[in-house]
Amino acid sequence: MIGHTPPATEHPFDVDTRVDRSSDGRFEATLSDRWNALGGVINGGYYVAVCLRALHEVLPHPDPVAVSTFFLRRGAPGPAEVRTDIARQGRRISAGEASLCQGGQELVRTTATFADLDQGQGLTEVLAKKPDLPAPEEAIDPIGDARLPGVTMTDHVEFRYPDSPGWRKGQPSGDPSVEFWIRFTGGRDADTLSLPLLVDGAAPAVLELGVAGSTTLQLTTHVRGRPAPGWLACRVTTRYVIGGYHEEDFEIWDTRGNLAAQARQLALVLAD
């Protein structure tokens, strides 16, 4: 089966990750300027989402359970191409790779294993707790009407924090650990194809160390469940900044209290 077609909504996530098959395994895409992150650069998770849309077209299973992306070069809004390659087609699991290219240059390379999470059987033991957050309606919108310079993706992804983040007040807390709510604006619920964007969709936790920003080198997302509709609870932590390199661990839980995704990226802090 080519199952679970993504919802054909007019939400910017669906419009901007659309791919059109041009030839065997190749797809045309158009990179949008609606997913710009700090610094006005295209968000890494958006590139991943475009790659996954193409892989979803060529692989038989619906859910990207393991996704790894290497960020090679910066792209710009405009036409792009996704070249896919199938590495394995099994009964339970399939795997493939997508290179997102622009002007003959490869921007990112994403490898992914797809499966059907409905068929996940066997042991379940959850040994950690979901984030402990106040209800979204009692939490704070850290962006509001004051868009961050150059950032456009906050028009399509919104947040609720228990307290206004230190970096937002110009008072970094020194503790790069944070929990908050996330969702797409406009009632577009997250699915397993959009979780790998959301895990890269928030302000880097290292902003609480007073750095100016962070550039992702590599991002792995493990999708662990299909999320329930509505707000998603995030737990984000950086523990090791060494010589400028740091990891960021990102968990997403749904409102039923189930883990939906677990991600880690290796990134480089940007000096002021």
Add this chain to the structure above:
Amino acid sequence: MIGHTPPATEHPFDVDTRVDRSSDGRFEATLSDRWNALGGVINGGYYVAVCLRALHEVLPHPDPVAVSTFFLRRGAPGPAEVRTDIARQGRRISAGEASLCQGGQELVRTTATFADLDQGQGLTEVLAKKPDLPAPEEAIDPIGDARLPGVTMTDHVEFRYPDSPGWRKGQPSGDPSVEFWIRFTGGRDADTLSLPLLVDGAAPAVLELGVAGSTTLQLTTHVRGRPAPGWLACRVTTRYVIGGYHEEDFEIWDTRGNLAAQARQLALVLAD
């Protein structure tokens, strides 16, 4: 530069990960039966190490800072081929991909970013502690002379645990979190090219849940520093087993108290 040539020792790690260039970007390798894990299958980390030896030959930087491997099919001892592809050659960072193939079938695909960790500059903030272990000489060798059935890699990698692991006594503890020492036998110190083997080189933490074993689907290793010679302290944790899928987080610290590697894999538990 093609720098930091791996040590040309006769240790099985160096002998068994040797690659010989056969043509442009292609290398001949011989998969050994000396790195078999539980179940008598070739250890996943060994495949990764063979891929990295080939990538080290074609990329200019010495240290694999981010390594992601997808495990596609099981191989067998004997001849194999590694096909490499350079994705980027930059001044500070290079990236490439290696496919390890046998009999025309791709066994694993490894993508990696290489850099020079000596050039790592910028912020250092370490917000978690190193494993709290007794000295190796006061700790227990869980294998000793009683090799596990089918397992050969414990002839070349040795361990010291604070206490004999529950799974080893037939009494799984129920807590898949463990700390222990690891090193190669025979005085072969670990380097940045061998850490991605060691992070997959121990018994899976989920054995403490009473499962028979675990099969790795995808493994990411971030090498965070060049390890000091000698024993390495490991911290291994699984927190989420969901429908048979589980992550395993693996940290390796050196005896100077520096983090050397941080890894996560997505795996499937094996029923009895």
